[in-house]
Amino acid sequence: MNATKVAAPPPRQASPGERRSVFGTVFKARESGIVLALIVLVVFTATQNSRFLSGQSIRDILLGTAILAVLAVGQAVVMITRNIDLSVGSVLGLSAFAVGTMLRDNPGLPVIVALLAGLVVGAACGLINGAVVRFGRVPALVVTLGTLYAFRGAVYFWAGGQQINADKLPRSFLDFGDASVLGVPWLVLIAVLVMVIAGVVLRNYRGGRELYAMGSSPQAAQLVGIKVGRNTTIAFLVSGALAGLAGVLFAARFGTVDAAAGTGYELNVVAAAVVGGVAVFGGSGSVWGASLGALLLTVIGSALAVLDIDQFWQQAIVGALILLAIGADRLVAVRVAKALKKRDSHV
């Protein structure tokens, strides 16, 4: 990646001539692969059972994707910097329970306050992750594995077995989970908004390009004067805040929140990002890809249900997809390296 010139426009578009064809085909192949898989899956499932393309089914898929995509966008931001955030499922649970409790005790609060509260709770968790990773100079994997259990423990400690049911939540909040504008559910609109903002910032703004540079080579990024520590903290802050936002969406969609909300989500989120082409080694990937990954995983879950296949298969498929995706990513990386070497030898 030649992302060291951070102020320059994204290399994929701007690189002229031959380079464009190399990069162009690679990235096209990467994202077209997942689109192809989606189409095959949808067509196959629809021919087996027409219920799959009913309005309600599509709506469910979109709502599920919205929550997963918000998380996956945050995960992509962190993974691009060559870190990982395994605590997102627990942050979602903490935020969902916090917002649920707040709304139960103050039924008059408007929805926007709930959204902001979720963002703040999540951002606080993300700040803890980011600060420990930055100032402790320890791997994000261990830190977020620790906070994955610590945050979850905190929810259990707080909730102590109680559950917040839909009848305790204000009507306006539950309506927000159901309502739509021009046929598009609010949750989906929010997810798209998050995706577009993150996508544009990562692609066109200096701060975004710096994250790619850090992921490609942390040492080089430091040498060219990128504030690696600060950017790392911000990346975790963003991931945490989005996980908090996802917690509010979760509460609004399901209406019932207990201490276990979002348990195990981190796997699906990492899977969505990895399947969507975000490299675990950092430095490449996009939020569009991560969101497509989220869509694919949700469609798989829904297809399994429609095809009457045991839901137990879903987790196994998620695992297999992660392995497939990192394998394919490795293959692409090797081919790119070969192609670049070949090109250089001709110059």
Added chain:
Amino acid sequence: MSDPTTAARRPAWLARLASWDVAVIAIAIVVLLVASGTIDNFGTGRNYTFLLLDLLPIALMALPMTFIIVTGEIDLSVASTLGLTSAVMGSLWNSGLTIEMIIPLCIVLGAVLGAVNGFFVTVLKLPSLAVTIGTMALYRGLAFVVLGDSAVADFPGSYTSWVTGTLGGSSIPNVLIPLIVLAIVFGVVLHATPIGRGVFAAGASDTAARFAGIRTGRTKFWLYVVSGAVAGLAGVLWTLRYSSARADNGFGLELAVVAAVLLGGVSIFGGKGTLPGVLGGVVLLSALQNALRLQDVSNEALNIVTGVLLIISVLLPNILSSSRAALQRRRRRSPSRKPELSPAPSSNPER
């Protein structure tokens, strides 16, 4: 953890005493003693038996995990391997095989699952973190595919009572014997054989180790196989102990294993650590959890302790080494009594 310059200035025994792993063992002993004295029911023989039975699966899986983390890799799939082994054990038992055939089959299954990890990590050269996150989901998913959410419970009483039983009326569980044997084998291999030196060399610098003629890829592959086999054994023992084969057995246990290993002084960056330290870490973690459980803290809330311990165990060595470096700088500066004009040494730790 002690860097050579400071270590040289102190007597050897003092340096040894101040090292992380010895400190953890000492803290573990202190926690055991204090808890026995202050917490009701902690110091009873029955509770010690439970404590040892509870730490058994963690200790077992921590043995190969120590090797793997010392080489600079990680295996997050161990708890899922345990779960899948347990599920397969249940379904084989349902299909009518004898337990004497099932147990070796389950350990072989664990080894095969480990070999899959090893193949991805060493042959395809994929990052072990991503691979084992993938197989963690895959194996757990397969466990549910095999057994669903049902449980198999009717294992032969002679086996289940041996696993839960104690040595001739004492409070020492029978299963502690295989653990001690394995711990000695792993300890000797890690600290007194060329294989162990190779493991440390691979963790310190993979490239340098390969130049020195160590086949790091092959070493790592076999470490994953062993890790899987031991997780399989842990699955068998877990199933017999609770007399219940379930797909969600050992869910989330990978955290406790990784936490215990890091708490025991193994560096997450590879190349450093001792097996006695790891066993100290296992005892410390288990003793704290046991003590809190006796105080009616729920299992789920206990995760806070494990999570925080995990973070502390990676943070503290870094803080200690950087404060030691700062102290050294001050010492070096003070005799000259001249303000140094040259900029201070880079604050980056040389890892």
